[in-house]
Amino acid sequence: MSFNLAVMLRESRLATPDTACLIYQGRSITYRELDDLSSRFARGLRAKGLGRDDVLAICLPNVPEFVVAYFGALKAGVTLMPLSPLLKATEIAYHLADSGARTLIAFDVFAAEALGAAAAVSGTTVYVVTLAEDGPVPQGTLAFALLLPEGPPDRAELIRGDIEPTSGDDTAVLLYTSGTTGRPKGAELTHFQLYLNCTTSGDLFDVLPGDVSLGALPLFHVYGLSSVLNVSVRYGGTVSLVLRFEAQSVLDQMVRDRVSVIVGVPTMYVALLAADRTGRDLSRLRVGSSGGASMPGEVIREFEKAFGIVILEGYGLSESASTATFNRSADDRRVLSVGKPIWGVELRVADPDDVPLPPGAEHVGEILLRGHNIITRYRNAPDATAEAFRNGWFHTGDLGYLDEDGFLFVVDRKKDLVIRGGYNVYPREVEEVLYTHPAIAEAAVVGRPDERLGEEVVAVVALRSGEAADPDEIIAFCRERMAAYKYPRVVRILDELPKGPSGKIMKKELRCV
Incomplete structure (x- = not known):
């Protein structure tokens, strides 16, 4: 055909x-x-x-x-x-x-x-x-x-x-x-995978013909290409293209172009939240979507309160043509969850032997996918293809768990897991606590080799403008709020955390800091 x-x-x-x-x-x-x-x-x-x-x-x-x-x-x-x-x-x-x-x-x-x-x-x-x-x-x-x-x-x-x-x-x-x-x-x-993925995603997101979507995500990335451009064109909408993301000028552009939909990564929402919105009419803004990385719950709550909209999280990869799971609406979502599989996509959480795990936060395993939007191969890479596609499922390399209602919670990348003294420490769990600190604007947690424990937990943070905090205070803040094996023993403060082209925090670079 x-x-x-x-x-x-x-x-x-x-x-x-x-x-x-x-x-x-x-x-x-x-x-x-x-x-x-x-x-x-x-x-x-x-x-x-x-x-x-x-x-x-x-x-x-x-x-x-x-x-x-x-x-x-x-x-x-x-x-x-x-x-x-x-x-x-x-x-x-x-x-x-x-x-x-x-x-x-x-x-x-x-x-x-x-x-x-x-x-x-x-x-x-x-x-x-x-x-x-x-x-x-x-x-x-x-x-x-x-x-x-x-x-x-x-x-x-x-x-x-x-x-x-x-x-x-x-x-x-x-x-x-x-x-x-x-x-x-x-x-x-x-052609068909990209078409069906944007059609399904746009339908879930309830995209309207008169919507103006903020085109701040890079189009060279699957998230911007499929979830912004393709969705908008498929439903006859408009994309307000952003050449370079600078929060203050982007807010001005949102007012000028009457933007109604934001699709972004967590760092974009953090920057917009910190920017001066005085005198700007953003009343046409009706909904936001976040992906690319897990969004801290504190950021979701602050942004929704400040902007008066709901942010719906989703999950996907280049290999899934962008969206694989999504929170349907304000009435059918879980904060901190990335939602349920979209139409035509199957998902399971499995142990190292690919055996499905039962629901519950205590049953963390690798996220496996299959469906209409999943690639069938990597170009010129038969070994990588065989490794990723085992037992009829695509192995994402991401860790997560399902709750009793089928909502997926992404915990971390397998490679980002920190094993401290035999205990698994999921960086996102520590990051959630760090984001509740009133002085912290951005946070990332990585592992550092340790002769005694195998790995030590290290937090790298950037502070809000005009705020002050020192490493010892931040460590004490975390120690009061989590188990002894989880809280960071080392905190490093940077002016800004390094980010990739799509706006994700680059943990690979932080391991060298």
Whole structure:
């Protein structure tokens, strides 16, 4: 059966052609305009010889050109490989070599790294998007506009569509995992998986055609691509693109663009909560969603009180096309839980032998998934594929437990578990206590090698603006609130905790602090 994910854009264009699909720095791009631009881009790719079985790499922040390239690649039957624009040349080169991509679209600010990668992988052509419209491109690169041949599609093409007869099982997007446990692996997501995941998620989230979603999550990450962009386009909404997340300016943008939906990671909510909201009309904001990492209960409670909305948590991975579980509504949720499996997804919590565990916080095990949205393989990585897909289930590497009603509680990554003197210490449990300290804005807990105990519990925190606290006081605060084997013996205070491109706190870096 032929199917292409870009049909979402075409259908929304036919339904509401003059509705804004994107808002970028105050300028609207309608569904009609985006559909036409992406069709031109598809023809541009074909003119350069790209088609089925080819991979297009894009290293772009949240700019309209990303969306044009995304839907244009889908229409041309080309697999899109989105990469963080912050990657260095050697990292980009690895992705190019592993994926087979030889066409790369980069942002002019980071063009030097793209050129370095191209030099390392022969046959690579670099196109550049400039921050200033029609600005000059660096030497050795080509302008993005060269992939947009002039001339609108004729009326027959508008009706028939510009979409190649791809199969729903064809790879639409190639997303490389973060690589925190080794070299990044390419998760192959199909047209059908991405379509069904965003359709199911949007239905659960009760997305409305008039919704304006905050596009602060990076589109090169599965959470921003699927849960923000795809969901919005699927339901005819609008995305207010954020080029760079700075809480104060984002609040201004939310007012200007009349944002009604926030989808973000916990650190974004922490930053917005700390920002000055004086005089800003945020009354159109109706709901928030959080994922990417567990959200501290104290942050949820403070944000909901301050902004007057409900935050619904979910859980997913690149390998699950974004969403795997979700809290349905304010009346059907558990604070600190990431909800129940979405339609068509099965979940179990299992012991090391893959035996299902009974409900209860005392039965923590690995989270296993299977369903329509789960990838079937990693590209060029048969051993990693075999390791992840055992006994008919995808092994996430995350630890959690189910309650009696089927709500999932994520405890931690298996690799983040701290074993102190033979006792399991789950960092998230300690972090929840740290977030209740009035002076702490951000917190992360990691393990440090210890000759006597095996590992010691270390807390790394950042303080709220204008607040003061010292390590001994924070240790005492924790000691009063948790068992002796759990509380941190070491506390380090930083100005800000390091974060990755998607806004997650980077515990890997904190282990070196």
